[in-house]
Amino acid sequence: MDSSLVDDYLNWLKGQYSIEQLNGSQEIVTPFTNSIGDNITIYVSSNSDGKITLTDDFDTIGDLEMMGINFDTIVRKKYLNSILNNYNVQCVNKELFVMGDKIEFPEMKQRLMQAIIRIDDLLMTRKENYTSFFKSDVYQFFEKNDFGGLKTYRPYGESGNNYVVDYTIPLKGNRPFRFINFTNTSSFSTIAMAGAMYGDIATGSEYNLSNSEFVIIYNSQVSRPSHKSINIAQRYDLKLISWEDKSKIMALK
The missing domain is CATH 3.30.457 (Copper Amine Oxidase; Chain A, domain 1)
Known part of the structure; x- marks a missing residue:
């Protein structure tokens, strides 16, 4: 040069x-x-x-x-x-x-x-690293506030398939089993896949629709669910909670 x-x-x-x-x-x-x-x-x-x-x-x-x-x-x-x-x-x-x-x-x-x-x-940060950072943030929040659940729980569905759920809060009194996943993207495909997984888990021998619920905590700083995503969540009876909405997250305890 x-x-x-x-x-x-x-x-x-x-x-x-x-x-x-x-x-x-x-x-x-x-x-x-x-x-x-x-x-x-x-x-x-x-x-x-x-x-x-x-x-x-x-x-x-x-x-x-x-x-x-x-x-x-x-x-x-x-x-x-x-x-x-x-x-x-x-x-x-x-x-x-x-x-x-x-x-x-x-x-x-x-x-x-x-x-x-x-x-x-x-x-x-790259998407894969950002995902790990977000999950680390949520896990730390759960630990700090003593949610008393299990990380990376692996329930079986009616099909016999083994799934990985980010966090599970056990059944207690009137509180149902809570299966909680964390996601950066609240896209239609992400919600639909979670719904299919929950449907399989909830119709298995260990869990059912009356004693369990499925929750998705999404990173609203990255994306917010579209109308289509909200519709599919309602169809599968999934709770969508923004990471920003700490009061709703605390209510899961």
Whole structure:
């Protein structure tokens, strides 16, 4: 590649940065944007030992949490710690920062920026990872609120087929068996497959329609059930509950 093109790009990139003096620090607004379209901003301050600190001022994790990303799950903690270790970035009370000598500023700034961008990708995680994050969130909520059920229960249906249900709350008094599945997508095919599974389970020897019910907790941040999905759920007598509706979820206990 022509070196002049690289020089032109670097000069252009440099011109996209905005630096403002604040009380005790410098605010650097970069040309790179995060998943919600805001320019990534870092702050540089001098320390008493002559070194400098670069920080995101709590923005990265704070913005993601406002978008519904829960960093208290085991899966996300491992993901976050992996990024922090890879880029040698510290995280204290959800603030991302690096410290070092002034001469190290370019390398420090690069490490912090890469970590911020990687962590910000959690909002746009691949579908298969997003599914595991969502399930981890629900399982943690159930455990924290002592739902007293079983994870990944495997009931048999009338056909003899063995199914996997994400969570089951046992029969108790007037409370029926509750078979609960978690799904990111509340599409017609997902609801219809769940209905067929429940129909087979509910007509087996162990469970029946009078002592059991099937519930689907869907991730409303990804999708909401269509009119067609709601109709098929009603046909199979399935309860659809949004993950946002914690009061209805708590009523399942």
